[in-house]
Amino acid sequence: MHESKKDAIFAEPLTQVSDFVFDQRVVEVFPDMINRSVPGYQSILHGIGQLTQRFAQPDSTIYDLGCSLGAATLAMRQNLAGHAGVKIIAADNSAAMVERCRLHLQGYRSDTPAEVVCTDVRELAIDNASVVTMNFTLQFIPQDERQQLLQRIYSGLNPGGVLLLSEKFKSDNEQLNEVLVDLHHEFKRANGYSELEISQKRAAIENVMRVDSLTTHQQRLQDAGFKAVQVWFQCYNFAALLAVK
Template structure:
């Protein structure tokens, strides 16, 4: 379904967004397919048999879907999202997979799981959480991981020195992908005080403060970054 969402005053991940979410991401995230492919290829290197794979902020389940297809016979899955519409979409997507549990609720109500996960994904999700809570959430994710487990973390960021240029290029990309000027500005206004990106180094600092001693950026395009952190 094509993204023609008319956002309200404050952005919501509602049923309408859930229905067109795939198209929205493909047209709104630069180098989207490469990010997805790299997240999967990296993540598979760290999956341990008989452990959980967790998607923290699962949306409609697209990020974790290739892991479910590959590891459904050796691993269980826990998917968490605080949007009832997104959680319902994930439940529908994985309704025939008994090893996939989907919970609608906040991350802090479901984590940590104490050394039971070998892989945790957070793809474009913590950026919607109040900044005051993010360190505690990343620390909870660290505690949830078994030794040798990995955290795949993808976020929108604020560029250190050329943020205006990165944003300008980002909006040019959205125009090329068919979004009108009105759509771009409406979504920007709707996301104010809902999406709060941080500088890349601040995200790295939170990962290290949580206890991760192996942290590296595996992907960046314009004002979006992906990190892998290993316990």
């Protein structure tokens, strides 16, 4: 296992803030970055494991779309003991993330096979699926392509299968959205990020991560055909949804 380094990518003033990229620099600090940036992240991973245990079907495939370093894949894999014939496919379009993800998965013994593929999740075939996880992935897909991706996931799920979707979101109410954003920034300050780091990270990510409202997410899932949609976790402007086919 590789030890995660402390995230200091945006600690020094940058003459120009480039768009955020999931490159080798980010890979080295990603666990530290995400735990200090996403409130409730470990609780979401724990819940993904619990929900996978509940909804995984025998002889089916489980997908982790946008797997990054494999945290959700590991959470799912650790809860699949006794589920016969299940395999995991984890996908990410960052070669640096995929390489490290494979090493992470090798570090844990499991009877559940897990394959890590480097591909755009929009091009990955979803088939015979019982659980599909997108843990803070959809927000990096162009907004006009999100419905189509959800439709493909729905089509590839078996009856009773589920999509586990975690996203940063914005409130429909502008005043309340400011409150949630402020609370999130306070969370990051409490975790040691400076004002400079917070503002530069925000500038780097705003062009590549477009957030929707929870209402929009729920409507998309219903439009895709999911019969039941439920928020099962929320902390500030971060939420995790469960959608059942």
